[in-house]
Amino acid sequence: MSQQTITETALLRQPGLLACLVGRNVAAFSSQVQAVAVGWQIYALTHSAAALGFVGLMQFLPMVALIFPAGHVADHFNRRRIVMTCQLIETCSAAVMAVASFEHVLGPWGIYAMVMVFGACRAFEMPAQQTFLPSLVPAALFPKAAALSSSLFQVASIAGPSLGGVLYGLGADICYALCAVAFGTSAVATGLMQLRFTARPKQPVTLQSVFGGIAFLRRKPAMLGAISLDLFAVLLGGATALLPLYADTVLHAGSIGLGLLRAGPAIGAVLMAAILTRWPLNRRAGRVMFLSVAIFGVATIVFGLSHSVPLSVFALMVLGAADVVSVMVRGALVQLGTPDEMRGRVSAVNMLFIGSSNQLGEFESGMLASAIGAVPAVVLGGVGTLIVTVLWMRLFPGLRDLDRLDEIESD
Incomplete structure (x- = not known):
């Protein structure tokens, strides 16, 4: 049996990983x-683009308000129970939406309220959930485990919207009922995890404790550099926010072309994650991360200048693949380089940075495109990403010189 096969078998046999x-x-x-169903239903009820924007806002506000307290909770209470509780609340909320939709009593404000509930649950669920992987697998297997997790996540990101769009034709209640079953399944799977909880001394809730993740990152320049590099790259390179405009006015590709463009980044991400699962990144991780962000910027520029649908889709695939490399290195730094008692709060900061960059990046791209045009906006975003990459290589030499991910240790 080859060493590669032995390693893969060892990964799959880790208790609780599946x-x-x-x-x-x-x-x-x-x-x-659920996101597809909510978008279609709110628009069907209101015929308002602003209403679609409010859906995003109703999800974002609870995250901003609760993410730091959620990180504190994740570091002081049973993380598995936190995630299970959130998933059970999501199950009940989706079931309520299914029944209300079936009875035709779910209006816009009801949808906004439910979306806020989901936003609050995700704020508590994600920081706790992000700590599971390094607790279940040893550092030597973490890069493979992270790549496998990323690959499955990207598959879910492709399949979810596709199935959601098909099922919505049968009714929003069918979509929400499926979501209730899926969230319930997640809660059961989380409950089956073999993850020990070590009770920690209870600490009073203070500003110093709640914002401890920020203070920790200030003492870790390589980790701070990785998180902030990803933030600015996504903030400047938010080309995906303009895909409907590109499909309509630049590529003249119609709805089928838009579907291909939207699938491009996810397809590239799945392929790269599969490659990293088979051949994990073992050496010169920092330099590879900077190279991947630079490729992300170049792919953004190519997409911005392209007038060919195949070339545009290919550029978006490269963009998605490059993003996975950056995400994997950052994830290893954040999870393996953080002591277990701080992982919840540091994951909360990471979530806030990345979540904010995605939404602010869409806002920045839209505003800049409306001012100077879509093509110049995307190209400038790609150039900005390249500039930030060069600056960060000089500002964070420790990140640039990072070598093996499996040798990252927490202090």
Whole structure:
């Protein structure tokens, strides 16, 4: 038996890993189905683009308000129970939406209220859930486990919207009922995880404790550099926010072309995650991360200048693949380089940075495109990403010189 096969077998035999992957990715799949159903239903009820924007706002506000307290909770209470509780609340909320839709009593404000509930649950669920993987697998197997998890997540991100769109034709209540079953399945899988909880001394809730993740990152320049690099790259390179405009006015590709463009980044991400699962990144991780962000910027520029649908889809696939490499290195730094008692709060900061960059990046791209045009906006975003990459290589030499991911240790 080859060493590669032995390593893969060792990974799959890690107690609790399969349950962790099922719990995380079934929940991600359900969230994608629900997002499609909510978008279609709110627009059908209001015929308002602003209403679609409010859906995003109703999810974002609870995250901003609760993410730091959620990180504190994740570091002082049973993380598995936190995630299970959130997933059970999501199950009940989706069931309520299914019944209300079936009875035709679910209006816009009801949808906004339910979306806020989901946003609050995700704020508490994600920091706790992000700590599972390094607790279940040894550092030597973490890169493979992270790549496998990322690959499954991307598959869920592709399948969820596709199935959600098909099922919505049968009714929003069918979509929400499926989501309730999927969230319930995630809760059961999370409950089956073999994850020990070590009770920690209870600490009073203080500003110093709640914002401890920020203070920790200030003492870890390589980790701070990785998180902030990803933030600015996504903030500047938010080309995906303009895909409908590109499909309509630049590529003249119609709805089928838009579907291909939207699938591009996810397809590239799945392929790269599969490659990293088979051949994990073992050396020069920091330099590879910077190279991947630079490729992300170049792919953004190519997409911005392209007038060919195949070339545009290919550029988006490269963009998605490069993003996975950056995400994997950052994830290893954050999870393996953080002591277990701080992982919840540091994951909360990471979530806030990345979540904010995605939404602010869409806002920045939209505003800049409306001012100077879509093509110049996307190209400038790609150039900005390249500039930030060069600056960060000089500002964070420790990140640039990072070598092996499996040798990252917490202090």
